[in-house]
Amino acid sequence: MLQLFKMSFRDLGRNRRRSFFSALAVSVGLMILMLMSSVINGEMGSAIQGAIILETGHIQVRAASYDQNKSSLKWEDLVVNPDQIASQISVLPQVKAATPRLYASGFISAGNQSAGARIYGIDPASAANDPYRLGIISGSYLKADDSAGLLIGKPSAEKLHLKAGDNVSLSVNTANGDVAEQTFIVRGIYSTNTSSFDSATIFLPLTKAQTITQAQNRASTVFVLLKDASYTEAVASALKGSDLKVLTWKDLNPLILDWETQANSYISILYLIILAIAASVIINTLIMSVYERTREIGILSAIGMRGGRIMVLFLAESTLLAVGGVLMGVVLGVVSAYLFNIHGFYIGNMGLTGFTVADTIFAKLTLNDTINLSILTFIVTILAGLYPAIMASRLQPVEALRAEK
Amino acid sequence: MEVVKIDNATRVYKIGTMETQALRGVNLSIENGEFTALVGPSGSGKTTLLQLIGCLDQPSSGAVWVDGKDVTRLNRNQRADMRRGHIGFIFQFFALIPTLTAYENVEMPLLLNGHSPSERRERVMELLKAVDLVERAKNRPDQLSGGQQQRIAIARALAPKPALVLADEPTANLDTENGTQVMQIMEKLNKETGVTFVFATHDPRVMKYARRIVTLRDGLIVENNGNGKNS
Ligand SMILES: Nc1ncnc2c1ncn2[C@@H]1O[C@H](COP(=O)(O)OP(=O)(O)OP(=O)(O)O)[C@@H](O)[C@H]1O
Ligand SMILES: [Mg+2]
Numbered sequence: 001m002l003q004l005f006k007m008s009f010r011d012l013g014r015n016r017r018r019s020f021f022s023a024l025a026v027s028v029g030l031m032i033l034m035l036m037s038s039v040i041n042g043e044m045g046s047a048i049q050g051a052i053i054l055e056t057g058h059i060q061v062r063a064a065s066y067d068q069n070k071s072s073l074k075w076e077d078l079v080v081n082p083d084q085i086a087s088q089i090s091v092l093p094q095v096k097a098a099t100p101r102l103y104a105s106g107f108i109s110a111g112n113q114s115a116g117a118r119i120y121g122i123d124p125a126s127a128a129n130d131p132y133r134l135g136i137i138s139g140s141y142l143k144a145d146d147s148a149g150l151l152i153g154k155p156s157a158e159k160l161h162l163k164a165g166d167n168v169s170l171s172v173n174t175a176n177g178d179v180a181e182q183t184f185i186v187r188g189i190y191s192t193n194t195s196s197f198d199s200a201t202i203f204l205p206l207t208k209a210q211t212i213t214q215a216q217n218r219a220s221t222v223f224v225l226l227k228d229a230s231y232t233e234a235v236a237s238a239l240k241g242s243d244l245k246v247l248t249w250k251d252l253n254p255l256i257l258d259w260e261t262q263a264n265s266y267i268s269i270l271y272l273i274i275l276a277i278a279a280s281v282i283i284n285t286l287i288m289s290v291y292e293r294t295r296e297i298g299i300l301s302a303i304g305m306r307g308g309r310i311m312v313l314f315l316a317e318s319t320l321l322a323v324g325g326v327l328m329g330v331v332l333g334v335v336s337a338y339l340f341n342i343h344g345f346y347i348g349n350m351g352l353t354g355f356t357v358a359d360t361i362f363a364k365l366t367l368n369d370t371i372n373l374s375i376l377t378f379i380v381t382i383l384a385g386l387y388p389a390i391m392a393s394r395l396q397p398v399e400a401l402r403a404e405k
Numbered sequence: 406m407e408v409v410k411i412d413n414a415t416r417v418y419k420i421g422t423m424e425t426q427a428l429r430g431v432n433l434s435i436e437n438g439e440f441t442a443l444v445g446p447s448g449s450g451k452t453t454l455l456q457l458i459g460c461l462d463q464p465s466s467g468a469v470w471v472d473g474k475d476v477t478r479l480n481r482n483q484r485a486d487m488r489r490g491h492i493g494f495i496f497q498f499f500a501l502i503p504t505l506t507a508y509e510n511v512e513m514p515l516l517l518n519g520h521s522p523s524e525r526r527e528r529v530m531e532l533l534k535a536v537d538l539v540e541r542a543k544n545r546p547d548q549l550s551g552g553q554q555q556r557i558a559i560a561r562a563l564a565p566k567p568a569l570v571l572a573d574e575p576t577a578n579l580d581t582e583n584g585t586q587v588m589q590i591m592e593k594l595n596k597e598t599g600v601t602f603v604f605a606t607h608d609p610r611v612m613k614y615a616r617r618i619v620t621l622r623d624g625l626i627v628e629n630n631g632n633g634k635n636s
Contacts, residue, residue: 003509003516010504299500302461303514303561304489306482397461401496 004309008317011289019321022285026325027332029278030377033271034333037373038365039340040267044260045364048253052225053131054197056252058232059224061085064245066220071105071118073175073213073220078102079244082219089224089239094231099126100219102209106172106179108152108202110160117156117202119172121209121219128225132190132203139164139188147208149187153198157189164188170202175214182212275377278325279384286318286388290395297392298400307393314392318385322378330374337365407470408569408601409435409458414467416453416624427453429624430467435603436632437568440595442615443605449621451605452573458603459492459571460484472568489517493562495572495604499554501546507557508533508542514565532560536590552583559590563600572604576611588614 012019052058062068066077079085082100089098102121107114122129124142132151133141142149150170152162162168164186171181184204191198210216226235232248239246250257290297297310340363416428427450435441443451456462457469460476461484469476472491479487493514494500501510511532515525533539536556546554555575562570572591576584592614595602604611612618620628 003513007502007504014504295498295500296502299496299502300513301485302459302488302494302500304485304487304517304565306485308482309517398456401461401500 004313005316005320008313008320011293012317012320015289015292018285018288022281023321023324023328025281026278026321026377026381027327027329029274030326030329030373031332031336032274033373033377034329034365034370035336035340035363036267036270037369038337038363040263041366041369042341042362042364044263046362047256048249048260050192050194051253051256052229052249054192054194056249057128057223058226058229058249059236059239060247060252061089061222061224061239062220062245062247064243066245068103068220071103071173071220073104073173073215075175075215075218078215078218078220079222080218082217082222085244086222089222092235092238094226094228094235096225096227097126097128098222098224099123099128100206101221101223102206102213102215102218103220104172104174104209104213106170108156108160108168108170110162110166110168113160115156115159116200117170118200119170119202119204119209121204121206121213123206128223131192135190135192136188137191139186141188142203142205144205144207146187146205147211148183148185149205150184151188151190151203152186153201154189154191155195155199156202157186159199162186162189172212174212180212180214271376275380278377279380282318282321282381282384283387285321286314286385287391289317290314290388290392293392294395294400297395298397298402301395301397301400310395311389311393314389315382315385318382318389321385322381325381326374326378329377330370333370333373334365337363341365406437407434408437408439408472409433409603410470411454411457412468412470414454414457414464414469416450416457416462417465426624428457428464431621431624431626433619433626435569435601438595438599438601439617439632440592440602440615441604441617441619442612443603443619443621444607444612445621445627447607450624451621453624454621455571455573455603455605458569459494460487489514490565491568493565493567493570493600495555495558495562495570495575497574497577499546499551499558499578501554501557501561503546506543506545507538507549507553510546510557511560511564514561518565528564529560532564535563535594536560550583551579552586555579555583555587556590559587559594563594563598566598567600569601569603572602574606574608575604576606576608581610584608584610 061079063077063079066072086098086100089095100123104119106117106119108117124144137154142151166186167183168186169181170184171179174180210218226232236246236248300310411431411433414428414431418425418427431454443454445451457464458471460471463477471487474487476484476487502513505513508529511529512525515528530539533542536559538553538556541549541553549557576587579587588611591602594600606612617631619626
């Protein structure tokens with residue numbers, strides 16, 4: 001057995017360049033697999049994470065009749081006494097923050113420019129709104145009792161040529177179906193590095209939003225962030241039972257979850273293609289090797305080596321290629337995933353509507369993926385070696401000996 | 406005792422619709438210890454006959470016994486086992502494994518037969534001494550001359566102590582001097598160890614070493630001179 005490996009090893013050495021490039025094909029295949037899985041991981045993770053933090057939270061509590069697509073402000077569609085509900089939820093040990101929010105739609109205009117806007121009435125003091133506070137890039141954040149200030153996202157500010165301190169006119173739909181128009185001061189400009197969110201969302205203090213929309217002491221939702229997403233089901237079922245509707249991040253992000261399943265099936269197909277390419281290079285190398293060594297196989301057979309052993313000889317060769325290729329591939333994969341992890345991968349605003357995707361993807365390679373993909377590549381390489389090995393073991397000694405040198 | 410007995414063997418090659426009668430009914434018996442040449446014009450069936458004796462190929466009809474076994478009844482693996490245990494081969498091209506050293510080439514059949522490392526070492530050194538190539542043990546085949554390669558092939562053929570060594574034109578690719586040296590080594594080993602040699606040749610200088618000459622023509626034995634025994 002050892003002798004067989006010695007022979008295969010020397011044989012690979014006999015045609016070093018070809019062996020190297022076949023091992024390289026395996027390793028590049030593995031590297032691409034690792035990179036893809038790490039980018040997908042990073043992307044999925046950050047897309048869902050981003051959507052939860054910026055838009056949906058882990059859980060929302062709403063009036064049963066509330067329709068989020070209409071941003072309805074009718075009193076019967078809103079949560080009454082949201083502060084009280086929020087503070088009751090905050091007491092639960094798994095909850096990081098619970099805060100009322102009021103959503104309204106409208107548009108903002110400055111000079112002769114205007115743009116549609118989603119208006120978020122938020123409690124500036126709540127930790128749930130930290131991502132917005134931390135995103136302030138000029139001017140200042142909101143105060144709870146500020147009745148003339150708003151926050152605007154960087155893309156809209158640029159579009160409307162607004163600076164902190166400028167006046168803007170905001171028109172907002174109200175509870176009784178009218179439109180209220182009022183002049184505000186841009187207190188601050190924020191960026192969450194998520195173009196789709198930033199270009200649409202305007203923040204007002206909750207109290208001011210309730211006043212201008214005439215929602216009074218009502219909110220669209222109580223927004224809940226948990227200490228960990230794994231508590232979602234437990235907390236959600238604890239909150240059920242009243243006549244309010246309890247929605248989880250899974251209910252609120254159907255598009256991202258759909259997209260994830262779909263992406264996963266596309267990825268599997270891509271994986272197969274990459275593996276098939278690597279496998280065909282290996283098959284090719286080994287078939288060449290069988291042809292080149294036809295006479296040698298004949299000699300081995302003549303001196304009494306059984307077909308099974310000849311097969312093992314060639315399998316040993318593909319095993320060596322697999323080991324070399326996988327080792328190289330893991331190194332290449334880790335290095336490239338690391339580079340992508342540091343520098344990220346700018347995709348800009350992909351123009352996707354309906355869910356929130358950050359503008360930069362960071363690769364995230366897990367140990368699990370590394371191990372699984374390495375094993376997968378290893379197995380595929382060995383399997384690729386099977387056909388040439390069987391071919392070698394089936395050669396008739398007489399035919400093999402007659403082969404031209 | 407008979408090492409080889411062939412009973413009315415034929416071998417027909419079919420290529421497409423064309424059939425070639427390479428052997429047309431050969432009867433032959435070879436005793437232990439013979440040093441026998443198969444001669445005859447090109448295409449007369451020498452190689453085909455050696456392949457039947459060597460269990461590399463099977464007759465279209467008739468029977469072949471080697472070392473008392475009817476080898477026409479054996480399957481692929483059993484024939485490989487037969488070759489490994491009982492038969493040594495020497496070919497016209499020197500048929501060494503290019504990636505292995507001279508030493509490792511001679512060792513190969515011993516490895517396949519599962520001999521211990523010390524047994525292997527002892528046997529390989531003994532054979533390298535017999536073919537006078539001890540100092541070339543570490544060389545690869547491409548670092549050896551044709552004559553030296555053929556001597557290594559002889560050592561390899563004898564390594565598992567076979568009953569029978571088959572050589573197909575062992576000197577055809579060698580000059581006179583190397584050819585003579587190869588024949589002398591084969592003759593010496595035949596006398597010293599009693600192993601049976603059967604070789605196919607065209608070469609009159611080789612024939613004169615033979616103690617029995619079997620002549621083939623068009624797939625039939627037409628002449629059979631000498632008893633092949635040590636006189
Ligand atoms: N694999 C094969 N397929 C078809 N015909 C073959 C095959 N091998 C040998 N023959 C034919 O069988 C006949 C005998 O061939 P063989 O090789 O045994 O002759 P030989 O005596 O060894 O000749 P040489 O002295 O040239 O080596 C020839 O006519 C040859 O063409
Ligand atoms: Mg011949």
